[in-house]
Amino acid sequence: MIPLRPLALGDIITGSFATVRAHWKTLAGVVLAVQAVVLPVMALVVGIAFASVHQHFDPVFDPPFGEDPAAEHLVPLVVAAVVVFVLLMVIGVLGVSVTAALCPAVLREAVMGRPTSFRALWRSSVRRAPAVAGAMFLSGLIAGAPVFLVLAAWLPLVFSAGSGEGAVALLGFLPLLMLAAAPLAVWLGIRFGLAPAVVVLEGAGPVTGLRRSAALVRGDWWRIFGYTLVAGMLAGAIAYAIQIPFNLIGTFAMMPVLQGIPEHGTPSAGAVAAAVFAVVLLLLGGAAGQVFQIGFSHLASAMLYVDQRMRREGLAEAILADLAAPAPATPPAAATDPAAPRRPAGDGGS
Template sequence: MAVAQDAGWGGAYGGAPYGGVPYGGPPGWGGWTPPPKPGVIPLAPLKLGDVLNGAFSTMGRYGKPLFGMAGALYGGALLIMAAAVAVAYSSVSGPLKRVVSLSYDEEPASADVVSLLTALGVLVLLGLVTMAVVSGLMYAAVPAVLREAVLGRPVAFATVWRQAWSHVAPVVGALILTALIAVVPVVLVMVAILGVAVSIIAMESDGGALTATGLGLLGVLVTGPLAVWLWIKFCLAPAAVVFEGQGPVAALRRSAQLVRGDWWRIFGITLLAGMMAAAAGYVVQMPFSILGMFPGVIGTSSLGDDPSPAAVIVAMSGSLVAMMLGQLVSQIISTTFPQLVTGLLYVDRRIRTEDLGPVLAEAAGVPPQGFPHQGPVPPHAGGPAQW
């Protein structure tokens, strides 16, 4: 496949924005030729506006498979956890009632405490496993939709589901490795600082608490930037898994390779996308929170002086349902939009560094205008360029 060797701004794209040829365009025109745009983005180096417009366009054109997948996953996770809480409550309702009814000067029975802690531990473990699987599926589903959106091809919910399931294990592995690489050094440093702080406070020296607080802030200032730097360095790993079929470790290496030389730009766009998603999620969640106040107030007004935990849960059920629905919608937005932006940044980096634009144009079946063919694309370290 003949494509341009140099992926620089003035090489593969003729020195014009978006890969256009500044002179010598189509016969009779002689001006700049825009790059092809079969899908949600032009197949050329992307500006900030292109990335954001591409993310919004993908949500608009591919909303059914995208939000359908998100709703099914997070809704299913919510139902699983609700059923688990119901089963746990039925199992430990007796110990819970006895512990709640104790006065301040009474100690709970050890058997009751063990039962409650066991149930809580099972719920926490189930929640962690469920969220890991759901997050892995979403981080795999968004690039699967985006791959077709870039090429302008339709995609069905069943296809997205199959592709997400086929990549969920390596995506979860890449996410776990990223979290460990970014968080473990921070945790170790903070533990060391906490130990120093405890020692200072235990010595009861003058200004010990103030010194401990200062050490804690110093630890955050030292380790926080390290965690952010590592997180951005590996943020393209899920997209590498889906687009290229990479394993977890290879995906981390691939992400680091693509981010190299453009860390600050990726950081800025990722931060902006996260802030936009958080603001949109807050705005969407607010009506649900306001709506949930009314059944909560009405339900609690009917409670007696000494209500049981079950009575409190029933009285607050309307408020809890409204809050959970609001959280569900907010979670879908805060997960989907930033991942679309990250996936487009992955595409942008491959267009800039590997001249992927002509390859995508050929895959989409459109004329590769604005792409002067000069030779084969050099393969990256992990193998030949894939899509």
């Protein structure tokens, strides 16, 4: 799928597209399986939360005139909202982690010229998803630390200044502080951006993945930043183009519905069906665009990992030697990166 030499930007983009084109069935199958698990679980979480606190909605959102909502009704809603937010965040991160683990696994088989199967890649992706989620969480936490620190220092100052001119003056400092924190956050994000690929392709743990990513990026930050930026912009543009047909059809489907609803009355069954059809189209378009954007971005990141290994650690020669050697006794799907750094027993893991 890619030339076994240091890669230029064009090689990374074309290699990512070639991998998607050659293995789109497997990629789509695993991603759809993830969505089939994640979306019902999310719906179940929201449904349980709504059933638990639905009796508090009217007292909070429609209290008697001139009265504030009582704490006995407001507190359960706040607690439920926080719990639902945390659970949905965890479920979503795990779902994205499976996709993030899938892309390097597919690329490994593509680089080695080996066939892929849904079952093998599903097992590999699910097995490495917790470690990938840990690497993504740690890298996001570290990269976001400058922004968090700015907010942690700025918010108490604003509250302590009250509502006078001091608070207004402090509000003007936030953009300046963010301008100072944003470059550091971007630098840290690129420095640890190869960690998911390291976790999958080297079987490393989250902390080891961060260390390896920093070592591979060191001295080559600007090139990796530029390639990552171009790949991300391209993925976003194509994802938006994927959504356009769904959005157009959904919008045109909604027009007769809106025109056919009587001013004082209930909509017909046909209008309800058309509205449901339009909403489903919009959701499908958004999901398809997001899946492509996430998958392509992670494929490009895995390509950058392979590129850095070829530039610094002789990965191309190791791959050629592995291909020239007799077939191993282990199944191809279980084979690992031939040039993966050896780690002592017990090191790494998920």
